[in-house]
Amino acid sequence: MDRRRFLTGAAAAGLGIAAQTSARGQSYPSNVIRIVVPVPPSTPPDIISRIMANALSVGEGWRVIAENKAGAIMTIGGSEVLRQPADGHTLYAIDLPIVAAPALLPNMPFKLDSDFVPVVKHSVSYNVLVVHPGVPARSVAELVEVLKKNPDKMTFSSGGFGTPAHLIGEMFKLEAGVRATHVPYQVFSQAIADLLNGTNQYQFITTLPVVELIKAGRLRALAVTAPKRVAALPDVPTVVEAGFPSLVAENWGGFLVKAGTPPEIVTRLNGAFNKALATESVRESLAKVGAEAAGGTSAEYGALIKSELAKWSKIVKDSGIKLPQ
Secondary structure, eight states, X not given: OHHHHHHHHHHHHHHHHHHHHHHHHXXXXXXXXXXXXXXXXXXXXXXXXXXXXXXXXXXXXXXXXXXXXXXXXXXXXXXXXXXXXXXXXEEEEEEGGGGTHHHHOTTOSXXXXXXXXXXXXXEEEEEXXXXXXXXXXXXXXXXXXXXXXXXXXOEEEESSTTSHHHHHHHHHHHHHTOOXXXXXXXXXXXXXXXXXXXXXXXXXXXXXXXXXXXXXXXXXXXXXXXXXXXXXXXXXXXXTTTXXXXXXXXXXXXXXXXXXXXXXXXXXXXXXXXXXXXXXXXXXXXXXXXXXXXXXXXXXXXXXXXHHHHHHHHHHHHHTOOXXX
């Protein structure tokens, strides 16, 4: 009888826990969902976060807002999320630069792969290597040859220190064995202007802002950093076709929540985002900022983050990138 009572009680306890877990998932969200965006307003990651916030509001009937907390290579936003309860009501929007942050910041305020839980990878985009028309190079190989003949005499620009354009530019220098000077800009439009007037010679830039400039001949596109050709630039070869497969690099973005968030809430969020990413309206909105819908499981996104942390940590170390003083 004692054994029977024990088994009956254990089964009842299990059913109770399962019921509580189910109820917790069903009752989520109980408040406004806040997406903390660690970059300035009107930048592509900010725009994408707002696209996704709106998609959840429309598709799920949830109240979702995006709030900018920019600075310190996206870590200010992460610290803000960690100050909130682990209940799934505060999300951390991240993209490529955050995985280089541990190698760049001497006092990284958190561990990305243990203090947070991945929810979903929402999108990917790629950069295109463009040169000023005055640069005598019509392929990646020819640009490498020019750079090797002129060590430290040419410059490449970016939208700021630690941005994808900067990180991919440094990776290019390592992989190609060339030397050039990085010139970061706080104002993206000025970076474009100085590329057009020849102040800087080349840049790995997100495709959308330069498609028309390439078509008009004001910039020359050498390759895209994608594994296959991109729809916006169908005549531009990939870095794989150009003979530099190690330069494949995607600007991915996604959402995390604080570690300790109940798994059923993570699952609920993942499902809602995947549902939104499958809609034509979201895919079209992402395409307007040069991105493609991604999606997938929490585990898949976690594996990507882990591999990217290792990859970009090595690139930062090998290239000797240091934070400006």
